Amino acid sequence: MADVAxxxxxxxxxxxxxxxxxxxxxxxxxxxMVLVGPSGCGKTTLLRMVAGLEDITGGVLRIGGTVVNDLSxxxxxxxxxxxxxxxxxxxxxxxxxxxxxKLRKMPKAEIDxxxxxxxxxxxxxxxxxxxxxxxxxxxxxRVAMGRAIVREPSVFLMDEPLSNLDAKLRVQxxxxxxRIQRGLGVATVYVTHDQTEAMTMGDRVAVIRxxxxxxxxxxxxxxxxxxxxxxxxxxxxxxMNLYEGxxxxxxxxxxxxxxxxxxxxxxxTARPALAGYGGRSLVVGIRPEHLPAxxxxxxxxxxxxxxLVEALGSEQLVHFTLDARRVLAExxxxxxxxQLLKHGEGVARVDPRxxxxxxETARFSVDVDRMxxxxxASGEAITG
Amino acid sequence: xxxxxxxxxxxxxxxxxxxxTLTVIFVVLPILWMIVSSFKGPGSINTDxxxxxxxxxxxxxxxxxxxSQDPFYRYILNSLLVTVCSTALVxxxxxxxxxxxxxxxxxxxxxxxxxxxxxxxxxxxxVIAPLFLILREIGWLNSYQDLILPYTAFNLPFAIWIxxxxxxxxxxxxxxxxxxxxASPLRTVWSIVLPQxxxxxxxxxxxxxxxxxxxxxxxxSFNTTNTYKTIPxxxxxxxxxxxxxxxxxxAVSCVASVPIAVLVLVFRKSVVSxxxxxxxxx
Ligand SMILES: Nc1ncnc2c1ncn2[C@@H]1O[C@H](COP(=O)(O)OP(=O)(O)O)[C@@H](O)[C@H]1O
Ligand SMILES: [Mg+2]
Numbered sequence: 001m002a003d004v005a006x007x008x009x010x011x012x013x014x015x016x017x018x019x020x021x022x023x024x025x026x027x028x029x030x031x032x033m034v035l036v037g038p039s040g041c042g043k044t045t046l047l048r049m050v051a052g053l054e055d056i057t058g059g060v061l062r063i064g065g066t067v068v069n070d071l072s073x074x075x076x077x078x079x080x081x082x083x084x085x086x087x088x089x090x091x092x093x094x095x096x097x098x099x100x101x102k103l104r105k106m107p108k109a110e111i112d113x114x115x116x117x118x119x120x121x122x123x124x125x126x127x128x129x130x131x132x133x134x135x136x137x138x139x140x141x142r143v144a145m146g147r148a149i150v151r152e153p154s155v156f157l158m159d160e161p162l163s164n165l166d167a168k169l170r171v172q173x174x175x176x177x178x179r180i181q182r183g184l185g186v187a188t189v190y191v192t193h194d195q196t197e198a199m200t201m202g203d204r205v206a207v208i209r210x211x212x213x214x215x216x217x218x219x220x221x222x223x224x225x226x227x228x229x230x231x232x233x234x235x236x237x238x239x240m241n242l243y244e245g246x247x248x249x250x251x252x253x254x255x256x257x258x259x260x261x262x263x264x265x266x267x268x269t270a271r272p273a274l275a276g277y278g279g280r281s282l283v284v285g286i287r288p289e290h291l292p293a294x295x296x297x298x299x300x301x302x303x304x305x306x307x308l309v310e311a312l313g314s315e316q317l318v319h320f321t322l323d324a325r326r327v328l329a330e331x332x333x334x335x336x337x338x339q340l341l342k343h344g345e346g347v348a349r350v351d352p353r354x355x356x357x358x359x360e361t362a363r364f365s366v367d368v369d370r371m372x373x374x375x376x377a378s379g380e381a382i383t384g
Numbered sequence: 385x386x387x388x389x390x391x392x393x394x395x396x397x398x399x400x401x402x403x404x405t406l407t408v409i410f411v412v413l414p415i416l417w418m419i420v421s422s423f424k425g426p427g428s429i430n431t432d433x434x435x436x437x438x439x440x441x442x443x444x445x446x447x448x449x450x451x452s453q454d455p456f457y458r459y460i461l462n463s464l465l466v467t468v469c470s471t472a473l474v475x476x477x478x479x480x481x482x483x484x485x486x487x488x489x490x491x492x493x494x495x496x497x498x499x500x501x502x503x504x505x506x507x508x509x510x511v512i513a514p515l516f517l518i519l520r521e522i523g524w525l526n527s528y529q530d531l532i533l534p535y536t537a538f539n540l541p542f543a544i545w546i547x548x549x550x551x552x553x554x555x556x557x558x559x560x561x562x563x564x565x566x567a568s569p570l571r572t573v574w575s576i577v578l579p580q581x582x583x584x585x586x587x588x589x590x591x592x593x594x595x596x597x598x599x600x601x602x603x604x605s606f607n608t609t610n611t612y613k614t615i616p617x618x619x620x621x622x623x624x625x626x627x628x629x630x631x632x633x634x635a636v637s638c639v640a641s642v643p644i645a646v647l648v649l650v651f652r653k654s655v656v657s658x659x660x661x662x663x664x665x666x
Contacts, residue, residue, distance in 0.1 A: 053560050074566035086557035090579040099575075100565035151565070 002064030002154040003029045010058035011045050019045040020211045030185040034202030038331050042211040043191040047157050051080050079148035080157040085140050087132040094128040097146040118150040138169045156188040207231050229379040232285050233329035241346035242327040245284040247277045257324030261300040266369050273382050283327050285372035291348035291364040300366040306358050318348045318356050422634035429631045443635035456636045459618035467596040470535035474543045474592045482547030504541035530606045535596045543588035550584030586654035615640045
């Protein structure tokens with residue numbers, strides 16, 4: 001078991017493309033670290049550098065305190081689960097799991113025992129003599145896990161291991177992978193492009209964009225205090241509503257389109273830098289759950305034209321339109337549908353009992369203290 | 385809509401089956417004729433009779449008897465030796481070369497692949513004269529290696545192409561898992577890559593085997609003594625000015641066809657998949 005540290009790690013591919021820029025990250029022993037970001041941001045590249053499958057162009061990689069830049073994958077004592085599982089089709093489940101041990105010239109009886117143990121943990125005992133082709137997607141995924149855990153490595157690396165499973169199984173396997181990792185207590189680097197997966201599984205989550213580390217923190221901290229607009233928009237579902245706004249002098253209120261939301265002292269003390277934005281435009285971020293339907297009390301409100309109501313039982317998602325400009329954090333939205341958001345569209349998460357109907361104008365009270373503010377030019381959060 | 389159900393013999397006779405049947409007859413008839421004739425006694429071999437009368441194994445006995453003027457069993461053994469050695473070499477070298485060309489980082493892969501393709505369509509007759517001179521110079525005429533070496537060289541390009549295409553089809557991650565688990569490159573090829581490239585190996589192997597088994601020109605030119613003659617040459621040069629023992633030729637031809645027939649029967653599935661996969665991926 002060991003910790004992993006990346007210090008200013010750089011990857012330049014032979015074609016001159018820089019996939020990873022001066023990347024700093026440390027993963028504590030036993031920690032479950034998730035790397036998340038849109039596809040093409042360099043997650044796999046990072047993981048493959050840690051594994052030793054890809055040369056490190058610059059910087060230092062340490063595993064357990066030792067610099068391993070020039071060590072072979074074997075010498076790094078890591079185990080990796082690939083997105084496509086890479087099971088050997090000509091070997092049975094048991095042979096697949098035991099292959100690494102066989103390479104180590106471990107006595108056959110001991111291999112057998114360890115393989116059975118791993119199969120037990122993963123619920124594969126029944127399938128141990130089957131070939132991978134005869135297994136379901138979930139079982140294959142388990143075999144890939146088994147191949148990794150049987151080696152008792154110091155670090156686990158997993159590259160989107162659940163992305164080939166259907167939605168329901170994926171949710172099940174999330175919990176199972178977490179359970180196994182906690183049980184073994186091995187430092188794990190887990191790559192995914194799915195922010196929900198990242199949030200539910202990671203002890204800490206590192207958000208990556210275009211080869212740059214954006215922010216690395218616990219899921220809750222990322223959610224509550226995104227460092228920039230990209231993280232704000234990428235983490236959370238439905239995504240944070242980001243609108244262009246103008247701050248009144250002295251940060252007394254913020255204008256969003258034709259509406260004005262008064263700010264509190266608490267906001268001003270929490271974000272002293274806000275005062276400098278008086279009279280200037282900035283980006284205001286409001287999470288859907290911080291826009292509950294008005295329930296009589298007075299306080300800051302936003303009014304929106306309701307386009308669509310999604311009733312989910314425990315809550316309603318209200319899609320509305322404001323006369324303000326919606327801001328898109330470039331690259332943070334997975335599907336093109338989100339890119340096609342209408343001009344001022346936003347989403348509010350409201351109580352299932354509030355009567356909101358499409359075509360009407362709804363009033364949402366604004367949880368001003370939890371509003372986020374970003375510099376319009378740099379996208380950085382405006383904080384202290 | 386009502387579909388008419390074909391009844392009686394109409395169900396079996398249509399243009400497709402007729403065409404197929406004609407083709408099969410066209411291809412199979414000479415082979416059948418060879419087999420049937422090999423059982424004809426001396427009296428019926430030159431007659432119009434379709435079937436032997438009576439069936440006789442005399443041709444086989446004569447051809448493979450110790451007194452036979454031409455040691456056919458020797459030719460067959462020679463052929464076996466040369467063919468098996470060449471095929472083994474082709475598969476061994478072809479695997480390593482194909483893996484290197486398919487997987488290893490290497491400069492100039494394209495020129496290498498193109499040259500291989502050009503060599504594989506090069507007419508053998510063009511190199512026979514220079515090769516003969518070289519072999520004579522180093523004293524290799526009338527030996528086994530004077531056939532094994534050129535057979536290996538001439539069959540390698542095709543084998544490398546087939547095998548490389550196979551290796552390209554194997555997900556890179558399988559080999560990477562092997563590397564992480566601590567397998568050496570040779571071990572990776574042996575335990576992970578080759579088992580998955582079996583159809584490719586069979587295809588390359590059978591093509592090489594058949595090509596070597598039936599090769600005529602080089603064998604005729606390089607090995608002139610009976611000790612080293614291979615079966616195709618042995619069959620062609622049999623007999624004397626005055627008599628050609630057709631019965632024995634048929635019998636030996638039948639025996640000589642057995643290894644190829646067996647190979648193709650045993651590995652036919654693999655060969656078909658090897659060819660099509662090469663065609664699609666290549
Ligand atoms: N071998 C390579 N040569 C050049 N560019 C590459 C290579 N592999 C990946 N890339 C580029 O590096 C970037 C990051 O790739 P990758 O790490 O696979 O992203 P992710 O796993 O986050 O989707 C992508 O833009 C990709 O096109
Ligand atoms: Mg990837």
